[in-house]
Amino acid sequence: MSDIRGLQAWMRVLSDQDLPTLNSVVKAICELSDDNQSSTHDLTQIILRDADLTSRVLKIANSVHYNRSFTPIKTISRAIVQIGFINLKNITLASSLIDSFLKGKPRELLIQRLAKSFHAAVQARAMVPYLNNEKQEQVFIAALLRHIGELAILSTGREAAEKFIVARDLHPENELGLSMEYLGVDIHHLNKSLIREWSLGELVTEACDRQGKHSLMAHVVNLGNEVSLHIHKGMQHARMVQVCEQISEQCEISIEDAHKQILLMAEEASVIAKTYGAESLLKALPQRDAIEAKQPAQPTGYELSQYLNQMHTLMIEGESMSAVMQSAVLALQEGAGMQRAAIAMMDYESKCLDVRYIAGNGTNHWRENGRIELERLHKGELLHEFLRAQQPLWHESAKDTTPPGMLRKFIQGGDCMLGGLKINKRIVAVVYADGAGKVMTERQFEEFQLVVNQLNLMLRINAVSN
CATH class of the missing domain: 3.30.450.40 (GAF domain)
Structure with a gap:
């Protein structure tokens, strides 16, 4: 059982005691308008007042994922011109979250859950290649934040949070009961409240909504989440076969190509983790030889x-x-x-x-x-x-x-x-x-x-x- 019980108690702990800096930075970034000239100045100031954040953002902006021309980007203002305001905003948000959760000596369970979120984000982004780059980045961020509630409670180091996650993973069908037992609140209610409190956006809110029909972008956020949750069982597992079929239908590609895409993006997740300076996630991300049972093929x-x-x-x-x-x-x-x-x-x-x-x-x-x-x-x-x-x-x-x-x-x-x-x-x-x-x-x-x-x-x- 936990000494922290109920929605309000957990929200106070997360916002005021354990994650106040993250709370303020994330809110400041998310509340920036996507089409306001003053927002460009405000984002620049948010980044520049933290030397470590500035360094990380420029490193990511110079990666092969964003800087296709390989012309060195040396300033934040140049980064906005070259890769766009929305891309830079999302890079800053993702970098801030990842760095905050991995500071110090994060416990193994937090690393595992963050690795799953990161992997889900990479898989989801690959499912919408026909959308423009900015929308792809929105999908990436929404998938990364899909389980922000779980990441946040694990980052507190509270024993009840870890016990809940371990028990829920063993008995996912009893998630609500276990959540009430260990946390005193439905984890989905806590997750949605944190998304609203931190102004994390409409897309992640929609993806977390279990009611109603999802938009295409929210659907692929949840598909990416499904891949990250089940891929450790192997590509031949019945659930992964179903997910492959869904991706095949969503992307209008063959099941074989959907299979290849999942494997390719599993590798891509490790590449992007290094780009974000999140090397501690590498061992927790899926490895190709562990998830794909190779059958000897005739050359x-x-x-x-x-x-x-x-x-x-x-x-x-x-x-x-x-x-x-x-x-x-x-x-x-x-x-x-x-x-x-x-x-x-x-x-x-x-x-x-x-x-x-x-x-x-x-x-x-x-x-x-x-x-x-x-x-x-x-x-x-x-x-x-x-x-x-x-x-x-x-x-x-x-x-x-x-x-x-x-x-x-x-x-x-x-x-x-x-x-x-x-x-x-x-x-x-x-x-x-x-x-x-x-x-x-x-x-x-x-x-x-x-x-x-x-x-x-x-x-x-x-x-x-x-």
Whole structure:
């Protein structure tokens, strides 16, 4: 039982005692008008008065998800011009919430629930590719906030909150009874009250409403939520099969393509979590090899062509370059038969390469531990020589005596390949593939270069069109 019982008691704790700063920042952001010139100034001031928030917002604004031209965004005013007021407003809101919940040493259950909300947001946004970018961001934010009540009570560290979540997850059919037992209030009532108190918007309010017919945007918010709740059971589970069918109908795509989209967005969630500086969520987000039971398939000989076609389809349909890059590492690993593949983004501000996109067994920890500080590179080592020459490189371990240096943490004594992604002759990312300790082939090097060249072409087209 809890010493805090009832709606008013919990609202007082959340608003006045445990989350007063978050409460004021979130309300200030949400109450900004979307079409008022003074709101632009007000948002700028909200961001600039917090140096950490300013740094986080600029980092996100410069990511491949928002800054498609890769032209550095160095000021908040420039960010508003380049990515738009609404996008920046939503980035600021999401960043503020995530940072507040993850400050200090958050308990494991809070990390797990925030990871589910984050994953739901990424899945939901992918279901409305035909909507403009601003509406996609509204869907993302609404899905992220869909369970704000649960996140808020868990962030207090109160024992009753954790006991309720654990018991409810074991017996979801008895949610109301358990909520009244542990909290003294219906969790849905608390959730809706918090959404109203913090002015979180009409879309998340509609998505949480169990009565009446939902709009398309509210429907996909709830579909994203369903994916995040059940994906840990595996893609073959009956509930996930149903969700796949619903996404297929919603997006007007085949069930097979809906299946692929869910898997791709599960990977995308980890990429975006790193972009938001939320590395602590990575272990709690779904891993492809854990949710998809791979059946040995007879090679057809045109696997790479299928993945290249997928990359082009994503590009044509207006998906982010991030989704294209995740598809590219799968093209290398599954299409070209390379054991492991990754793309590391160049961060000139902090002078490092940061692994974002991965594929292959044993690569899950690369996102957490794959950061390479460029100032620590030594002349003559593999990565240093590649960055100097900026030409596709095949390191044949049996012939090449170049020391692996900082790449030693990836290479297992076998061959590896490196390629650069460039905008205006400036490297923005490095593509990596290896044989996991094995020898690689001439054909694989040709296919590696093909994928890298396709990515470079898409990046340039994307930069010009934006």
